[in-house]
Amino acid sequence: MFDGPPEGAQVTWNNKRLPYQIFDDDSREISPVVGHTMIEYKKSLIVWGGYYFEEDNEFRYRSSTFLYILPAGLLTGCKDVKWILYHVPHGDVPPSISGACAVLCGCCIFIFGGYVRRSTPNNILEGQSSAMYVLDLVQERWSLVVTNDESLIPTPRDKMAGWCYKKKCYYFGGYGPGPFDMPNPALYLRDVGEFVADETRPFYWNNQLLIFDPDPTKQLNWTLAKVGGTVPSARAASACTFLERYNGILLFGGRSQNQRLNDLYLLDLSSLIWTQIDVTGINEPEGRTWCSLNALFPNQALIYGGYSNGARALSDFWRVEVQKDCVGRYLGTWTAVDTGLETKSRRLWHTAAIVDGQLFVCGGTDALLEEHIKIKGVLKKRMEPLPLSMICLGILFPVVQEVDMLPAPFQLRFAWARYVLSRGYQALHLGTEYFKKYKLLEILEMC
Known part of the structure; x- marks a missing residue:
């Protein structure tokens, strides 16, 4: 696994009076990236x-003061891809990190763990982290969570899976030092879960389910979930998603020791009971890490x-359907999906989301060799038919010159779409100055 690169260059900010700028997907400011994290806020x-890997043969971290916002809701019917870079330099800004896990709870992003490298005049400090940083999207301010003296904390780790449920953050698994390798083991949560040693390095995979409660009135912020059922083995770099029908988290794959897995589990969020899903049929994906789900x-x-x-970057798509039979067993059926994409679509350590039936894949690389961390460009693939409203707006977009021609509910968003897709040069009747004053939450709501 990657340890992480040294800290890198900052993005050049041309107009410091503005909190954001708009860039094309292929612009220099939108670097390739791996080890990033992504959350979906509405669309x-x-x-x-x-x-990422720079042209001067050096690794560079992306600056931790910048959010790279993909306005996916505006792009589902467009060929062009635009990014909004938003600058958030205030508060306890986290160090540059790779392999962290971000969870959206309410209007805050909770970023836990990851691999950190800090340069000081006399030393380089690096390793997995157990810190939790919070970005308040309303206040546009970072804060570092400081637990009370009686609260135990997780061991440092990276490459976790995470989600939010009932205003609490959940983090599963990860890779890092074990509690008894730390200077004071008594400070760490270790009563539940297993740590499996890496035979080649002084680190461990774990299968702990951590719960972080951001409620400031709670005495203990961090706890270890007491789970039941068939608990997944210790692992890192797995993938998860929420299945609405079962009010549960579907977990797939990941790495433990030298094995990359292809097993499926479902966590009932109400009871915290794990169930291993029985796979039916003869077709199933091969074991893997760093995929999207x-x-x-x-x-x-x-x-x-x-x-x-086999140490290969993969380009395959698989759909799994989970059913519950008459005796309460969960059954999974895998189907290979033919997307028509070429082999150049191989990616690992990317992030992905489905918005309005379209898959957006951000970042990633096609190999674990340093010189290959250069993949740029958002990969888009339609998984469902385009909504009729988006078809209509797509037809109108190039021809409408006055938003008065549109129904009132569409006018502001249409002008904003024109502003974003023109990189801030056009805003119809509102003028470009109207949108330049937008704050972070307004941008997220409009996209």
Whole structure:
């Protein structure tokens, strides 16, 4: 697994009076990236962190003060791809990180763990982290969570899976030092879960389910979930998604020791009981890490790409349908999906989301060799028919010159779409100055 690169260059900010700028997908400012994290806020995708390989043969971290916002809701019917870079330099800004896990709860992003490298005048400090940073999307301010003296904390780790449920953050698995390798083991949560040693490095995979409660009135912020059922083995770099029909988290794959897995589990969020899903049929995807998993329907999900046991970057798509039989067993049926994409679509350590029936894949690489961390460009693939409203707006977009021609509910969003897709040069009757004052939450709501 990657350790992570040294800290890199910052994005050049041309107009410091503006909190954001708009860039084309292929512009220099939108670097390739792996080890990043992504959350979906309504129909906006927020990418943060990670690193890339620069032309000078050096790794560079993306600046931790920038959010890379993909306005996916505006792009589902467009060929062009635009990014909105939003600058958030205030508060306890996190260091540059790769392999962290971000969870959206309410209007805050909770970023836990990851691999950190800090340069000081006399030393380089690096390793997995157990810190939790919070970005308040309303206040546009970072904060570092400080637990009370009586609260135990997780061991440092990276490459976790995570989600939000009932205003609490959940993090599963990961890779890092074990509690007894830390200077004071008594400070760490270790009563539940297993740690499996890496035979080649002084680190461990784990299968702990951590719960972080951001309620400031709670005495203990971090707890270990007491789970039941068939608990997944210790692993890192797995993928998960929420299945609405079962009010559960579907977990797939990941790595433990030298094995990349292809097993499926469902966690009932109400009871915290794990169930291993029995796979029916003869076809199933090979074991992998660093793939994406996204819900397609209330009981179906799509995996894409990843890194195989044969040390190959993958380009395949698989759909899994989860059914519950008459005796309460969960059964999974895999189907290979022919997308018509070429082999150049191989990706691992990417992030993905499905917005309005379209899959958006951000970042990733096609190999674990340093010189290959250069993949640029958002991969888009339609998984469902385009909504009729988007078809109509797509037809109108190039011809409408006055938004008065449109129904009132569409006028502001149509002008905003014109502003974003023209990179801030056109805004119809509102004028470009109208949108330049937009704050972060307004941008996310409009996309």
